[in-house]
Amino acid sequence: MREKEAGTLEQLMVTPITSGELVLAKILPMGIIKMAGLVVGVSIAVFVFHVPVRGSLPLFFVLSTLIFFAAMGIGVYLATLARNMQQVLLLSFFVLFPVMFLSGTLVPIENTPPALQYMSYLSPLRYYMDIAFGVFLKGVGLEVLWPQAVALAVFSLMIFSLSIARFRRRWFRVLAPGRHE
DSSP, X not given: OHHHHHTOHHHHHTSSOOHHHHHHHHHHHHHHHHHHHHHHHHHIIIIIXXXXXXXXXXXXXXXXXXXXXXXXXXXXHHHHHOSSHHHXXXXXXXXXXXXXXXXXXXXXXXXXXXXXXXXXXXXXXXXXXXXXXXXXXXXXXXHHHHHHHHHHHHHHHHHHHHHHHHXXXXXXXXXXXXXXX
């Protein structure tokens, strides 16, 4: 998105990289930053607030990458819909607030109307909250949380695949066929 606003997208389009390499270059640093932030957050929870870790931290970090992929997929998809960063910010407000509301982080899912309870299955954060509470606070493993992990993995794969496909169609359609595929 910044490349489009800065006028450097054309420069990227004539470089000898594939669209997959471009997307990887855009999301890999963000994934590393997200993981570093998660390490900081877990460290603060454990060492400052003395929250006991009852489950496997490696499992927690591995399953956390699934929500990171979902978030990055949503971000890439929104960037393909918008014309500038302001539109992305507005779109993200209208997408991310319902995702958070339907996850049970603000209001327990059981306390919402039945229609919203069914809609909560469309929120990837719902599955991650079950995973986070289950691994971090309850000490359960993948043998209990596999349905949430599979659902989050499927959701992440779907939204990430859709966003990458839309990204390729939107930004590389002007190039010769097959050049950046």
